[in-house]
Amino acid sequence: MRKQRPPFTPKTKTPAPKPDKATRYTIEQPDELMKFLLEKLAHKGRNTVKGILSRGQVSVNGKKTTRHDHALAAGDVLTIQWNITAEEDKPLGLHILHEDEDMIVINKEAGMLSIAGGEEKELTAYWQLTEHVRRSDPKNRIFVVHRLDRDTSGVMLFAKTEKAQQTLQNAWQEAVHERSYVALVERKVKQPEGTITSWLKESKTLLMYSSPVNNGGLKAVTHYKVLQNSSDYSLLEVQLETGRKNQIRVHMQDLGHPVVGDKKYGSTRNTIGRLGLHARVISFEHPTTGKLMRFETAIPGKFLRVFAPKA
Template identity: 65%
Template sequence: MHKNKTNYSKPKVNRPNISQYTVKEPTELLLFLLHKHSKLGRNSVKALLARGQVSVNDRVVTEYNCPLEPGQTVTIRKDKVVEEPPIVGLTILHEDEDIIVIQKEAGLLSIASPKENEMTAYRQLTAHVRIKDPGSRIFVVHRLDRDTSGVMMFAKSERVQQLLQNSWQDTVKERTYVALVEGKVKKAEGTISSWLKETSTLKMYSSHHPNDGLHAVTHYKTIQSNSNFTLLGVELETGRKNQIRVHMQDLGHPIVGDKKYGSKSNVIRRMGLHARVLAFMHPANGELLRFESDIPKSFLSPFRPPSPRSN
């Protein structure tokens, strides 16, 4: 018996735009496709998956590691599929049947308020999932402020949304930001704890009275500093509205570009807050997923030495 020999079937259908195969032994979808279309290369095969051109038993599948069992039928469509409108202001980092993880750029709303009717991450992702299934929906799990960039997640069903929101503190294992703040933070690391409340104008603030509001805890550590600015790594123990922005103001070092919470400068022409890491247990299979994005280059610009002047 030759264990290393892979036993795949010949195509059941071989029309110009459609190829169909029967699975003969357990494997994963990406490996199966690479074997069938070795000339295409890994990236091209992944593109077929991403565009929804591969189905298993007539169900479109985009997951690379989808398990295949003997007897299943894999269909590859090479004909032109519905063109997806360009996605602006965000990048999809991960997508499966339960969640979508993205990196959002500064300036893009996560979701519109009732008074707003502009392009949002929510609206674009809804259009994205409806390319494959017109009945699909997207559900908000948490938000990033318009002027905050970085990693965030959406659910693809109300059940998964509720599951994540109800167990958020236990599910999320790491949630860190980088913040460019005004002035030199004297204490290299520390913790800020307060009770947050909201004014009638929707501005958050720290109450002077214990148990008066929502408890918020923020840990920070200096990454880089000079006399004018400090780049902090910030870890959230709680996830309250505008928590980091209020706590940096409380610290006496408001976030650059955050006029609402005391900033006097805007050297990087945006707010200096970026959601750098999001790590969590997958709501369906319990797998630990971790997503990290680079520190925006503009956040590092205040620490670069001035360019030498040419004679």
């Protein structure tokens, strides 16, 4: 009689242990966050580490931070979260309104820097969008078309090719059909609408000075219309005929009604906790197709709440 073999049992591999969802470090001595991460995660490379930070995967003492220069103190607990959801992978401080092969249009929040001026120390819209396009191809790039001040919110354009950037910048006056802002300014503006014209020149301290006559600076023209007002505030629709640095902020100071929260240019109030300036509308000819594109964003609620009846 043949000896019966035991039933065949397939061999199974022991599943590899899942990586920890989070890594924690207790800080032993004062340090800068980015410097600490680069040392601890040297094997991952600088760009990968910056991406981890920009996506909100790092927290200090339980609070998320994206600032590269966040100061670490002895005893702080730093946590890196490795598993993030699709929701957490979205850019911080901005919302993508439109994207195609040539352009990205965003709605930037107040407080988000458009692009770093010197050595990058914090999260910027430019850096996040660069990370965004490189997820599909590491060679992809982002090109700056125009900028908004850090504390100005609203609609912005970025190009995804150098050709698209140059096409827009070289014919900006012709390509852009509409570019309007809303500005919350101090006190009641009595004239329903008007135009401010001056020459703007930058000082060595980076402050823009306005002159009613040509002072060797750049000519700036701003049109405004009152949308709503009270004895304390006015909400203006502002149209730019030219796009100079700090143009609206300086011209509102010239008007005698500085933008709320703009201490640099004469404001004495910061009721809303931010600069009262928002880029609401932009309309432009697409640099490749020639199609007219128009994007409009909502007026920030904080701008409108100052006009609500007091209880």
